[in-house]
Amino acid sequence: MAQNYITVDQVINNYMISQTEDDYGYTSADYQLRQHALLGIREFNFDIAHNIKSTMLTYDSALGTVPLPSDYVDMVKIGVLGTDGLVYVFGENPNINILPNEPASNIPDNLLGFDSYLFRNFEYQSQMGRMYGLGGGQLSGQYRINTDQNRIELSVNIDTSRIVMEYISDAAKCSNPCVPIYAEEALRAYVYYKVISRRSSVPFNEKARARREYYNERRLANSRLKSFNKMDAISTIQKSFKLSPKA
Secondary structure, three states, X not given: OOOOEEEHHHHHHHHHHHOOOOOOOOOOOHHHHHHHHHHHHHHHHHHOXXXXXXXXXXXXXXXXXXXXXXXXXXXXXXXXXXXXXXXXXXXXXXXXOOOOOOOHHHOOHHHHHHHHHHHHEEEEXXXXXXXXXXXXXXXXXXXXXXXXXXXXXXEEOXXXXXXXXXXXXXXXXXXXXXXXXXXXXXXXXXHHXXXXXXXXXXXXXXXXXXXXXXXXXXXXXXXXXXXXXXXXXXXXXXXXXXXXXXX
């Protein structure tokens, strides 16, 4: 693991070492601390430090689908890998593969006609056209996320059996969950805040202070992870700078 990441076990150990008998969260069990830490990692992953995974999926050409990974949260990109090493992405289309577990060739004739008339093609003066706003461009294919069937439905324009996918994963489901070292203090503050939040013996002022400390540490971690440096500024300026022709 990279040195700029720290595991959840290390965070919990550091948290327990820092606790004293006078602290409100001193009597917390290890499993409670770990559960709160995993929930904190999940929250950071969604809002601050996205855990992006890249994987190669097997494409079922008969059904036109690929399975969703078990730790899938949200899509970043999906497409095919070209000979130049670049990923040629698919466009999202919510209208494809309208029947579950059925290939397009098995769709009843009445649905095919209905689909053609409303969503796909129309005929005007013996010419076949397409409805406005229903796709186009030079994409390699289209996709739709089907969470009910736990799969991605595809309409691919090329012959391929492998699909490249980048997605935001649930870091709490990893075998060895970890967070950026910048977010360690924020995670420890989150664990303490959640540990005391439901304890009736803890004063309200202490709960409010723990909540403020957590959000302050979270903002600090976010600013460190998403800092805008000099090279980023130069790159942004160069992208918008164009030479004009001279006479």
